[in-house]
Amino acid sequence: MVNVLKLNFMEKIKVFLIHDYDALMDSIESILNDSESIVVVGKANSAALAEQLIRTKTPDIVVADVSVCEKVGADLTKLIKREFPKIKVIVLSMQDDFINISKMIKSGATGYLLKNVKFHELHKAITKVMLGETYIQNSITAKFINGYQRENHTEEVNILSPREVEIIRLIAKEYTSADIGRMLFISEHTVETHRKNIWRKTGVKSIVGLLNFAHEHQLI
Template sequence: MINVLVVDDHMVVRSGLKTLLDGKHEIRVIGEAADGEEAIEKVKELAPDVVLMDLSMPHGMGGLEATTELKKTAPSVSVLILTMHDDEEYLFQAIHAGASGYLLKSAPHEDLVSAITSVSAGEAYLSPEATKKLMNQYNEGKSSSSFEVLSEREREVLEFIAKGYSNKEIGEQLVISVKTVESHKSNLMEKLGLKTKPDLVKYASKKGLIKFD
């Protein structure tokens, strides 16, 4: 039997998932939580095999932060993201946080059961949409995955750019000239195969330098 904790800020969604899953396909819903903080406490109390985690829970700790904390405090628990966000930024952030799977709420019942079964067995599970996004990212530019080629200073500049700092503000933070900042920025784009500042921000989000709550 696979013990599951359902985490979602909507009671109707939690109830619906419990009705859909409980006692079926060797799955048992052993608890519910309305936000990330409650989820962390329930994991300590109930020790589920899988946490079915929503991303957007505006009235408490969100799913990304909760997933990061759970993987620190309960690394053996598998986290399956179940969300309405068909957005690659959220996908990459979820993977970075330690989630074992990513599935859209619009997915068929059979996909949800398969996802829970897979992550409970220690495997990864991505929805077809998520898999396609990963493949597109790979095919769009293999050079964009080469974070290791950046120098420590270039990584610092990239992080400040992603957080919205101007060249002057970056220079003040790192105690370097604006001209030097521009040089680092140019080197970043060349090494990563990117062309614009928005491209840099998007790349940084996928590397976990900025978070989307």
Template sequence: MNKINIIIVDDHPLIREGLSKILSMDENINIIAQGNTGLKAIELIQKYSPDVALLDVNMPELSGIEALTYIKKLEVKTKILMLTAYDDHKHLKDAIQLGADGYILKDSDYNTIINAIKALYSGRKYIQPELSSYLIDKPMANLDIDNLNNLTKREHEVLLLIAEGLSNIDIASKLFISEKTVKNHVSSIYLKLNIQDRAHAILFVLNNNLK
């Protein structure tokens, strides 16, 4: 496995130091830079184009959520793993809707952090299992895998691309169709799967290990 180049951005020095020590235990992880603000995160990503960036949700000058909004507009390959000490649904939903690739708690154990980083590096999303329930406002039973059979082949493709964090414009470009057509597919997917938004769509894909 190639080295995974990462940056750590958190306004608490002890958190950065702790994460650095933990991640240094894995021979496949290479920490190339650290920062303490959302603005610094943007600067480091533009400078180094790391494989994965660990971003604290709450930081001075520019929060992790605000930085995420800007980073997703950049032409970079960097996957964003959000870190938070808060297990409330608002931060999680905002991050997922804005295109975060992963979301975990700061006090996660070693295996959770490493698994999250490696999942993002391999192109998958990662939401800490304990946090999944915050993504939905209705019982998990409503996210029925049987509903997947109602999707057309194209809708299935669009669903997987949504789960990869692509915007409607990006999906349109990738599939060589119009943005309006993508919007129609997305609306149809929501209706057929009985889900409300992109966060629910991502959760559906994650929970059912769709490919």
């Protein structure tokens, strides 16, 4: 497998840089060009100029500062992916929170790095992204994973109606369907219907499974 990957990189990875700070962009260019597997084929300090030059330079990867003045990060990434769908995008940002990382990944970026990234990790990110992987800077990976898990849990809870959540909490207190019906002023049959819907939506198959689901999603 390793030999195959090396063969794929016999041609240098062509990188295009977008950054509004020319001195930093020149520094990145110089270091990347020292690599045996990477070459910087162009650079731009604005989204408009980048769009124009990318058409002629045909890079494999765009490394873009998401704060470039006239285009916010997600818009810039979407523009690149819409106009040049084969090009992979690695974004540079000052934001390390899940919301911003997730927004950029959903916009089409396959790499997310902070502006303080070390050059050896930038090189690693370019290589990984070129292999079809998504790369998030090591120092913020855990934060992204935790945020992703919380978001998925929220989506799972959102499929439950407020009444179903209420019934789950009463079930957890060991009330019977008849008890719950009296407390909520609904029939026992209606409670049983809610219970069936809860089993179906959560995918649990027992009271123990339901309690585990409720604990995991902080319903009780």
